[in-house]
Amino acid sequence: MVTMETKPAVKPNQPTMENGPYLEKFEQFEKSAKGPAWVLAARKAGISHFTELGFPTLQDEDWRFTNVAPIAKLPFKPVLEPTRDGFTAKELGQFTFAGLAGSKLVFVNGHFAPKLSSVAELPDGVKVMSLGAALASDTALVEKHLFRHARADTNAFTALNTAFFQDGAFIHLPAGKIVAEPIQLLYVSTANENGTTAHPRNLIVAEQGSQVTVIESFVSLSDAAYFTNSVTELVAGDNAVVEHLKFQDESQQAFHLATVAAHFDRASNVVTHSIALGAKLSRTNIYATLAGEGLECILNGLYLTRGEQLADHYMIVEHAQPHGASHEYFNGILADKSKGVFHGRILVRPGAQKTDAKQTNKNLLLSDDATANTKPQLEIYADDVKCTHGATIGQLDDEAIFYLRARGIALEKARRMLIHAFAGEIIDRVRCEPLREELNKVVWDRLEQNEQVTVNR
Amino acid sequence: MTQPILAIQNLSAGVEGRQILKGINLVIRPGEVHAVMGPNGSGKSTLASILAGRDGYNITGGEVIYCGKDLLELDPEERAREGLFLAFQYPVEIPGVNSTYFLKAAYNEIRRHRGQPELDAMEFLTFVKERMKILNVPEDFLKRPVNHGFSGGEKKRNEIFQMAVLEPKLAILDETDSGLDIDALKIVALGVNKLKRPDNAQLVITHYQRLLNFIVPDFVHVLYDGRIVRSGGKELALELEEKGYELIVHRAAVPA
Numbered sequence A: 001m002v003t004m005e006t007k008p009a010v011k012p013n014q015p016t017m018e019n020g021p022y023l024e025k026f027e028q029f030e031k032s033a034k035g036p037a038w039v040l041a042a043r044k045a046g047i048s049h050f051t052e053l054g055f056p057t058l059q060d061e062d063w064r065f066t067n068v069a070p071i072a073k074l075p076f077k078p079v080l081e082p083t084r085d086g087f088t089a090k091e092l093g094q095f096t097f098a099g100l101a102g103s104k105l106v107f108v109n110g111h112f113a114p115k116l117s118s119v120a121e122l123p124d125g126v127k128v129m130s131l132g133a134a135l136a137s138d139t140a141l142v143e144k145h146l147f148r149h150a151r152a153d154t155n156a157f158t159a160l161n162t163a164f165f166q167d168g169a170f171i172h173l174p175a176g177k178i179v180a181e182p183i184q185l186l187y188v189s190t191a192n193e194n195g196t197t198a199h200p201r202n203l204i205v206a207e208q209g210s211q212v213t214v215i216e217s218f219v220s221l222s223d224a225a226y227f228t229n230s231v232t233e234l235v236a237g238d239n240a241v242v243e244h245l246k247f248q249d250e251s252q253q254a255f256h257l258a259t260v261a262a263h264f265d266r267a268s269n270v271v272t273h274s275i276a277l278g279a280k281l282s283r284t285n286i287y288a289t290l291a292g293e294g295l296e297c298i299l300n301g302l303y304l305t306r307g308e309q310l311a312d313h314y315m316i317v318e319h320a321q322p323h324g325a326s327h328e329y330f331n332g333i334l335a336d337k338s339k340g341v342f343h344g345r346i347l348v349r350p351g352a353q354k355t356d357a358k359q360t361n362k363n364l365l366l367s368d369d370a371t372a373n374t375k376p377q378l379e380i381y382a383d384d385v386k387c388t389h390g391a392t393i394g395q396l397d398d399e400a401i402f403y404l405r406a407r408g409i410a411l412e413k414a415r416r417m418l419i420h421a422f423a424g425e426i427i428d429r430v431r432c433e434p435l436r437e438e439l440n441k442v443v444w445d446r447l448e449q450n451e452q453v454t455v456n457r
Numbered sequence B: 001m002t003q004p005i006l007a008i009q010n011l012s013a014g015v016e017g018r019q020i021l022k023g024i025n026l027v028i029r030p031g032e033v034h035a036v037m038g039p040n041g042s043g044k045s046t047l048a049s050i051l052a053g054r055d056g057y058n059i060t061g062g063e064v065i066y067c068g069k070d071l072l073e074l075d076p077e078e079r080a081r082e083g084l085f086l087a088f089q090y091p092v093e094i095p096g097v098n099s100t101y102f103l104k105a106a107y108n109e110i111r112r113h114r115g116q117p118e119l120d121a122m123e124f125l126t127f128v129k130e131r132m133k134i135l136n137v138p139e140d141f142l143k144r145p146v147n148h149g150f151s152g153g154e155k156k157r158n159e160i161f162q163m164a165v166l167e168p169k170l171a172i173l174d175e176t177d178s179g180l181d182i183d184a185l186k187i188v189a190l191g192v193n194k195l196k197r198p199d200n201a202q203l204v205i206t207h208y209q210r211l212l213n214f215i216v217p218d219f220v221h222v223l224y225d226g227r228i229v230r231s232g233g234k235e236l237a238l239e240l241e242e243k244g245y246e247l248i249v250h251r252a253a254v255p256a
C-alpha cells in the first residue's frame, strides 16, 4: 500500500526553553574553544540555529509522539573538560563487546580517553583516531566532510552538538583499504549530576572500494539523569562496503539523542543497525542520502523497552539517484508501560527511477499498557519506482504458540521462543559474526529478565 | 483385549453459538490405521484440533480417553509429550525460529518426559539426518526457520518429517495429502507406513481415496455434519469415491 503524506510547511514557532543557559554557556565555552576558525564558525552557526529552533514540541510533526520537555527542563551541564575519574580499562570489561578484537576508541563523557583506547595494526593510510586530534593533524581531510551531512539548521539537537562537541571518533579509509576487524567506539557516561551532557561527534569516511565495520556503543556507569547528544556523519564512497552498528545501552535514567547522517555513493553497500536497549528516553535519527546510482542500503533496528522507557527511531531515506535499493526493518518489543515510536520517511527525488524502497516496522506488545506509534511517510516524485511499507502492532501469534505447544514445547517456552525469534529477525542481519553473537547474548539476557512474558494469557 | 490408544465417547463440541461435533464415537487400538472422510466443513479438523488441545472450543458433552487418561484435561504440550501428534492441515510459519533448534527442543521435551536423557546437538543431528533419509527430506529444511517460505507441499512434508522424528503413539494426519504432487504423496505415504508399529496408531483425515491406496486403512469413517454416519473397511472409501457423500449419507439415514 502506498500513501502520500507531505510534510507540514509551518513550523510552530515556540522556543519553550530559556535560551539563556545555552547561549551563556556557549559564550563562556567559545572563549576557550580550540580548533580551526571554520570549526568555530560552525559552532557559532550551531548555537544560533539552536536558539532559533528551540527544542521541538509535540506540535512538531516529526516529534508528535516523543515529548522532549524533560530534556529541556534538565539543567544544562555540558562537560567541557575531560573527566578525571581514573577508572581503569579493566572496568570496561563489563560492557557488551568488551571481548571483541580490533581497534577501540573510548570516550568518557564526550572526551577522548587515550589510556583506555587501543588501536590495532591498520593498513597503510587508514586513520582511526580522535576527531580532536584529526582536526589538528588532518584538517583538510576532515574539513571536506565534517558538518556537511548532519544539518544543524533543521535539527535543534544537531545544532546543539555542533556548538558544544568536544570530541568523537575520526575514521578514514583511503580507497580500496579493508579493515577486517570491527572498530569499536565506546562512549561511557560517568555523570553524577543530572543534566550532565556529552556531545560526541564522529566522522566516518570510507572512500571508494574500502570496507569497514564500525560499532558505536553507548553505555554508562551512572545513575544520574544525564544527557547524551551525539552526531555521526558517515560517508560511503563508490563501491564501499560498510557495516555500522549503533548500540544504545544507556542507564535507565538517561536521555539519549543521536543522529546518524549518512551519505552513500554509487554502488556502495551499507548496512546500519540501531539497537536500543537503555535510556529513559531515546531518539535516534537516521538520515540516509542515496546519492549515487545502483547502491543498496539496509537500515535495521531493534528496540526493547520496559518500565516507562520510550525508544524512538526517526528516519529519512532519500533516493536521489536511479536504481537505488533501501530496506528498512525495525522491530520493537515493548513491555510494561513503555513506548516505541517509529517514523520512517522515504523520499524519492525526481529522476530516481527504478528505486526499490521497502520499509517494515513490527511491534510486539507484551503488556496491555505498552504502546507503539508507527508512522510511515512516502513522498515520491518519480514514476517508475517500487515503494512498500508495512507496519504491525500486535501480540504473539496464537497459532504459532499452539503449533509449538502441539510439539511438546511448554507455553512459557513457546512464548520466549517467539519473542526471541522476533528479535532474532533483526539480529540475524548483522553481518559481522562476533558482533552478532554478542548481540544475541545481550538481547537474550535482557529478554530473560523480562517478567512480562506471560501477561497476555 | 488391549487398552485402546484412543476412545472417544459421544463427544460434542462447538464454538460460541454453534455446535460442530454432535456426538462422535471412535475407538482406535494399537496397530490400527483409521481414515476419516467427509465433506468440507463437516468437522474433521475440529475433531483433530480438539484432540490436539487447541483452545477456543466448548466441549459440551462426552469424553476422550487417551491411553487410559482423560485427554481433555491435558495441556497441548502434555498431550504431545504423551505421544499424540497432529500433522496440521495448515502448518504455521514461524519466522525466526530455526528448524533444528525447534525440533531438538520438541524432541528433548518428549525424551525428558519419558525419563530418557536429552540428546546433545551432535547426537541429535546424527539421529535427525537418518530420519531425513527415510522421507527424502532436503537438508535445507533444517537450516530454514520453521515452515518459513516453504511451499504448500513442503510444509506437508515437513509435518511428516517432524512426525518421523517425534515418533508418536497416535498420529493424526489432517489432509496431509492435499497439496502434494504424486511423487511427494508416495514418499510421504511410504514414510508413514515405515513408522507404523504394532504399538502405535494413525488417524488419517483425507478427501481422496488415492491416499488410501498407499496408506491402507483398517477402518474408514464418514464424518457428516458433526457425526460419524458410517464406518466400514477400506472398501467404503471406494464406495464413497464412486457415489459421493449424499448417497452414502442417505443410505446411512435409512438403515437397511
Ligand SMILES: Nc1ncnc2c1ncn2[C@@H]1O[C@H](COP(=O)(O)OP(=O)(O)OP(=O)(O)O)[C@@H](O)[C@H]1O
Residues within 6 Å of the ligand: B015, B018, B020, B038, B039, B040, B041, B042, B043, B044, B045, B046, B047, B056, B089
Ligand atoms: N473457531 C471456529 N469459529 C467458527 N466456526 C468454526 C471454527 N472452527 C470451525 N468452525 C466451523 O465448523 C465447521 C467445521 O470446520 P472444520 O474445519 O472442522 O471442517 P473440515 O471438515 O475440516 O473441513 P475441510 O474439509 O474443508 O478441511 C465449519 O463450518 C467451520 O466454519
Ligand SMILES: [Mg+2]
Residues within 6 Å of the ligand: B044, B045, B046, B089, B174, B175
Ligand atoms: Mg479440515
